[in-house]
Amino acid sequence: MITSNPVGDWTWEVTPGAEKVRPVRAAETAIAVWNVLAAHELAIPRGRVNVSARAVGDRRDVLLAVDGVSLEPQPLSPETALSRAMSQVDSLEGDLLVGVRIECPGCWLESGVKHRAEKLFVLQVDIWKSSLLVVTLETYSDAWLTMDTRDREQPEVYAENAPRLATALEEISALFGAAPTPGDPNRHATPTETGFEDPMVEGFSYDDSWGTFEVAARSRLLRSRIPTSEDEYQEITDHPVRYFTIQRGGQTLGYIWASIGDEAAGYEPRTAAGESAFEAGAEWLLRLRAAHSQGLSALAALSWAAQSPPRPDGGLVVEETPQEAPSLDALEELSGRY
Known part of the structure; x- marks a missing residue:
């Protein structure tokens, strides 16, 4: 099942050292992670990128927001939309929270057939005060679980998809030289460093979490767009x-x-x-x-x-x-x- 709220997430914290981290590092890091996902078709063209810069003291103080930038084949080449956005961020002064967020279309498999989801993963890279880089990866599919979020066993789907996710997480960890911190258990599943706990063994926190929570969440998202x-x-x-x-x-x-x-x-x-x-x-x-x-x-x-x-x-x-x-x-x- 595809969800509107994350099934699980993973976070890496990177402390680059004594030198200040320029804002463009957020985009470079996001693209590097995108490329890992793309190698396993967990990300496919074209993602949409949002760039933001906020004052650290008051995150409601949005100094710059550029939404819906297309992730082009060479996204940081001169004169691309993303390159221009990062140049704008680079011109800002003060203690900033710089964020680059990519919604990643991707493919999951069932009986060898590829199915596309426009938001299979969301990738967020934040730079805090030019000194701390935080990478968060969220998934919006239960294809990595032995049971889907409606409590049905899916061993074949798991076998086709979970190894791809595990390999991608391992490669991202190699990129940063550290394993991720798995997100907290949620209504759908419990993340681990290389995927998820087996719900056939551990069980779900809620029965039919998709039907119980996702249908209501979709309705709220839909109705928030109309009076x-x-x-x-x-x-x-x-x-x-x-x-x-x-x-x-x-x-x-x-x-x-x-x-x-x-x-x-x-x-x-x-x-x-x-x-x-x-x-x-x-x-x-x-x-x-x-x-x-x-x-x-x-x-x-x-x-x-x-x-x-x-x-x-x-x-x-x-x-x-x-x-x-x-x-x-x-x-x-x-x-x-x-």
Whole structure:
């Protein structure tokens, strides 16, 4: 399953020595780690980079923020967007917290088939007061576990993916000359220096952590993009649902749905599509609100929204007639798995 909150994380702290560390070191380090991930297809083109500089005394004091820079093939060559951003940071004075954050698309395997997630890993490199360099790597997939985050055994998936992660972590540790500090146990899993504890032996902290926490987290992320309103359909149902697939440029972004047995309707973002899934979902939720304000039933709203889609950036309906899922949980499963 693909998550919107990390399944686990690892941190390396590097103290370079007496010399001050220039801001560009954050970008150079991030690219070096990216290259390790890329060697195992845990990162693939093209990542998106955010660069920030804050005052150490007050981290709310943002001195510079450059978001959404494309990680080009030679990202620090002269005149690239990332190179220009790092030059801007270099011109700042004072005690700074310099950050470089990369959202890494990557591939995980199932039965030899590659599946792409737009945010398989997130890499954060921070430089504190030109003297301490901190690298944090987060993963947003459970492909490295013997059991997925819905408590189902997946030995084949684990065998295809966990060794890739273990090798990458070992190579990153070799890069820094030190093993990572694994992140704390969380609702999904317990990280170790080379991957994760085996949940078949240790067990999970929560049953079906994906269904318990991730569905609610995705809903909050989605609804944070639109104004609050009481003029909308119910969000949950115990009945089967009909749905349409939403795509843009050949990529599935999510699924708009309506209950067969009551007045529930909504949108399930395809988590693997990343931010685009949530941006599109906000547009489709607003269309459902418009249908609700007209007094349409949930099923009628589904048909109306399919025939009256939002602006093109929101994606388009693929099917001529809706598909059917036996439950909303089954549709949520589909949206979170691939």
